[in-house]
Amino acid sequence: MSSILIRNGRVIDPASGGDAVADVLVRDGHIESVGRGILPEDGLAEYDATGAIVAPGFIDMHVHLREPGIEHAETIETGARAAAAGGFTSICCMPNTKPVNDCATVTSYILQRAREVAAVNVFAIGAITKGSLGEELAAIGSMRDAGIVAISDDGRPVMNARVMRRAMELAAALGIPVIDHCEDLNLSAGGDMHEGRESVRLGLRGIPAASEDVMVARDLLLAELTGAHYHVAHMSTTHSAEMVAFAKARGLKVSCEVTPHHFAITDEEVVTYDSNYKMKPPLRCAHDVDAIIKAIAGGVVDAIATDHAPHAGDEKMQEFERCPFGITGLETAIGLTLSELVHPGHITVGRMVELFTTGPAGILRLDRGTLAPGAPADITIFDTETEWTYDVQQSFSKSRNSPFSGRRFRGGPLATIVRGKIVWKKE
Amino acid sequence: MNPPARKPAGLLDIESLDRAEIQAILERAHFFQPIQNESFRRLDVLRGKLIVNLFFEASTRTRVSFEIAERRLGADTVSIAAQASSVTKGESLVDTLNTLVAMRPNAIVMRHSASGAPHFLARHLQIPIINAGDGTHEHPTQALLDARTILDQRPSLEGLRVAIIGDIAHSRVARSNVHLLSKFGAEIVLCGPPSLLPKELGLLAPGIRLTNHMTDAIRGADVIMMLRVQLERQHEAPMASGEYFRYYGLRLEHLELAKPDVIVMHPGPINRGQELSSDVADSQRSVILNQVENGISVRMAVLERILSDEVGTGAAA
Numbered sequence: 001m002s003s004i005l006i007r008n009g010r011v012i013d014p015a016s017g018g019d020a021v022a023d024v025l026v027r028d029g030h031i032e033s034v035g036r037g038i039l040p041e042d043g044l045a046e047y048d049a050t051g052a053i054v055a056p057g058f059i060d061m062h063v064h065l066r067e068p069g070i071e072h073a074e075t076i077e078t079g080a081r082a083a084a085a086g087g088f089t090s091i092c093c094m095p096n097t098k099p100v101n102d103c104a105t106v107t108s109y110i111l112q113r114a115r116e117v118a119a120v121n122v123f124a125i126g127a128i129t130k131g132s133l134g135e136e137l138a139a140i141g142s143m144r145d146a147g148i149v150a151i152s153d154d155g156r157p158v159m160n161a162r163v164m165r166r167a168m169e170l171a172a173a174l175g176i177p178v179i180d181h182c183e184d185l186n187l188s189a190g191g192d193m194h195e196g197r198e199s200v201r202l203g204l205r206g207i208p209a210a211s212e213d214v215m216v217a218r219d220l221l222l223a224e225l226t227g228a229h230y231h232v233a234h235m236s237t238t239h240s241a242e243m244v245a246f247a248k249a250r251g252l253k254v255s256c257e258v259t260p261h262h263f264a265i266t267d268e269e270v271v272t273y274d275s276n277y278k279m280k281p282p283l284r285c286a287h288d289v290d291a292i293i294k295a296i297a298g299g300v301v302d303a304i305a306t307d308h309a310p311h312a313g314d315e316k317m318q319e320f321e322r323c324p325f326g327i328t329g330l331e332t333a334i335g336l337t338l339s340e341l342v343h344p345g346h347i348t349v350g351r352m353v354e355l356f357t358t359g360p361a362g363i364l365r366l367d368r369g370t371l372a373p374g375a376p377a378d379i380t381i382f383d384t385e386t387e388w389t390y391d392v393q394q395s396f397s398k399s400r401n402s403p404f405s406g407r408r409f410r411g412g413p414l415a416t417i418v419r420g421k422i423v424w425k426k427e
Numbered sequence: 428m429n430p431p432a433r434k435p436a437g438l439l440d441i442e443s444l445d446r447a448e449i450q451a452i453l454e455r456a457h458f459f460q461p462i463q464n465e466s467f468r469r470l471d472v473l474r475g476k477l478i479v480n481l482f483f484e485a486s487t488r489t490r491v492s493f494e495i496a497e498r499r500l501g502a503d504t505v506s507i508a509a510q511a512s513s514v515t516k517g518e519s520l521v522d523t524l525n526t527l528v529a530m531r532p533n534a535i536v537m538r539h540s541a542s543g544a545p546h547f548l549a550r551h552l553q554i555p556i557i558n559a560g561d562g563t564h565e566h567p568t569q570a571l572l573d574a575r576t577i578l579d580q581r582p583s584l585e586g587l588r589v590a591i592i593g594d595i596a597h598s599r600v601a602r603s604n605v606h607l608l609s610k611f612g613a614e615i616v617l618c619g620p621p622s623l624l625p626k627e628l629g630l631l632a633p634g635i636r637l638t639n640h641m642t643d644a645i646r647g648a649d650v651i652m653m654l655r656v657q658l659e660r661q662h663e664a665p666m667a668s669g670e671y672f673r674y675y676g677l678r679l680e681h682l683e684l685a686k687p688d689v690i691v692m693h694p695g696p697i698n699r700g701q702e703l704s705s706d707v708a709d710s711q712r713s714v715i716l717n718q719v720e721n722g723i724s725v726r727m728a729v730l731e732r733i734l735s736d737e738v739g740t741g742a743a744a
Contacts (some may be wrong), residue, residue, distance in 0.1 A: 317519070
């Protein structure tokens with residue numbers, strides 16, 4: 001069944017600028033029409049969206065699905081189910097699997113596997129360098145042919161500027177963006193949390209904001225040199241946001257994403273030595289969080305992405321300095337965006353929808369993020385008022401490493417529709 | 428007889444203790460001082476209690492000091508050097524501790540090279556944990572014995588000028604002392620080379636000043652605390668080799684800048700000719716051995732407070 005009539009919701013479609021109460025008719029997996037008073041048909045499924053928001057399917061352009069190779073932490077199937085429960089219809093998986101997605105064989109495996117088991121659309125991001133070792137370029141051309149939508153050595157940034165330059169030149173020719181996890185590994189070496197008062201107090205080694213800033217600066221200069229489309233992953237600092245704004249004003253092809261945790265929590269709210277607060281980039285200080293929120297509100301930020309990074313329980317049950325970096329995020333993204341950005345009045349709900357739809361779709365040139373007739377019927381239905389509590393023990397992810405368990409939210413996902421089919425619905 | 432005081436779950440750090448709690452421990456330690464050197468005397472306040480000393484990091488003085496304190500109080504003790512145990516076989520910290528907890532000790536005294544390791548375990552285990560030093564975070568019993576040592580020489584900590592000199596960034600001794608001294612109104616000057624003295628240290632607690640200059644730190648000081656150069660925790664040299672002692676080593680002529688009755692402290696083990704010249708270490712102003720002695724009485728007070736069914740007070744005794 002891939003036909004459905006979604007009735008009486010507030011339909012927000014940034015691609016067409018629409019924002020009004022309407023019905024959405026989906027037939028055979030595609031949007032047929034959007035309008036008022038669409039008549040029900042015999043045998044046509046219906047969803048009553050009264051009081052809810054009906055938006056193009058949300059896209060998370062930055063997740064880790066851990067398959068192939070790290071399936072004890074997550075699989076394409078479980079990660080996709082968590083995405084559906086979080087209101088996402090499309091996710092883009094980073095290449096740091098085992099083996100690394102650095103050739104067409106791995107890309108094809110991931111995409112094939114996703115077609116077989118994933119509840120949502122899965123797009124693959126290929127590695128920049130072989131094994132993400134930062135030395136020799138990966139098989140970027142053949143991965144592009146196999147379907148990757150971007151390249152990134154997420155988590156293991158290319159430290160050699162010459163290699164990065166060559167990657168950008170190639171990506172520009174292939175028409176795909178280069179996504180960088182911006183971290184100077186020499187400046188951040190050994191660091192476990194943001195360098196500042198809290199790291200000094202807790203006796204933990206710090207990751208200075210400058211470790212991100214210097215890489216963003218380098219990459220922006222290389223993007224200008226090469227003409228590549230350059231995208232800053234999980235931007236977290238004041239200076240990064242300023243530099244990206246500056247580069248955009250200069251007319252460079254630059255975009256950036258932020259994660260919900262970087263606008264929702266500061267380093268001072270970290271529960272002491274709890275590894276569910278340990279990720280890269282680290283949770284920054286209050287002035288960085290303010291700057292990131294301003295960058296979102298001011299239009300500098302193009303997308304919200306979760307950097308969903310599942311880790312098995314035993315890996316996170318260790319001394320803080322031994323724990324791996326990263327937290328899950330798919331199921332809490334909408335709740336956090338509403339409670340931290342929309343309800344306090346930093347952005348409108350329309351702008352929120354953009355950040356999850358046309359924003360990432362534009363960066364990755366996906367044929368998604370719109371309710372235009374004929375488009376694939378990926379639809380996210382959410383509401384802004386219903387109160388609910390996140391319980392990580394009920395997560396669809398295989399992992400439990402979230403700092404947001406027990407947190408109360410106002411508003412969240414209600415139903416997720418992929419190619420006309422309801423893949424998740426709130427009970 | 429003695430009113431049962433609020434029983435702390437363990438001792439993880441000085442930062443979260445209040446002044447009254449610290450005061451009570453220091454007073455009780457004062458009561459134990461005459462006993463600490465009487466090797467034939469054993470109290471029975473902890474008779475029948477089992478304490479496991481779990482040292483994931485090499486330590487001689489702290490471990491021995493805890494062992495003696497435990498025995499003086501009549502407890503049964505087991506000490507484990509965890510480098511030699513199952514940890515090297517890949518067992519996780521949680522599993523190691525769970526195994527020990529299954530043997531039903533009444534408390535675990537723990538040293539670990541990772542900051543926050545005892546805090547992490549305290550969240551997951553139902554047993555008092557006494558922090559005997561965690562990474563570069565805190566070493567609470569060291570700060571308590573340092574305070575006891577100062578109070579043996581001075582009526583109060585309030586208004587004292589205390590210079591702490593050396594590798595502050597990596598020092599758990601410095602952090603614990605800063606928190607304790609600040610709670611009692613001391614003026615604290617932290618001194619070291621720039622890379623070992625991050626400016627955020629000034630925000631740890633009220634009453635802290637930072638300087639890179641030794642003479643500035645020592646001028647008018649009541650107490651000089653020298654820290655060991657922690658080569659094992661430094662990931663890069665803070666300055667050219669050989670320059671450290673020249674700029675941050677304490678020599679006899681420095682003492683002339685301080686108050687005439689200044690005392691010199693060091694948590695040990697000292698590196699003669701590194702952070703401290705031999706003549707300073709052996710001078711009349713040095714109370715380094717008093718610190719070692721007080722380690723026993725202070726740890727007795729801490730253990731009693733955490734483990735005894737009836738908590739005494741200095742006054743009642």
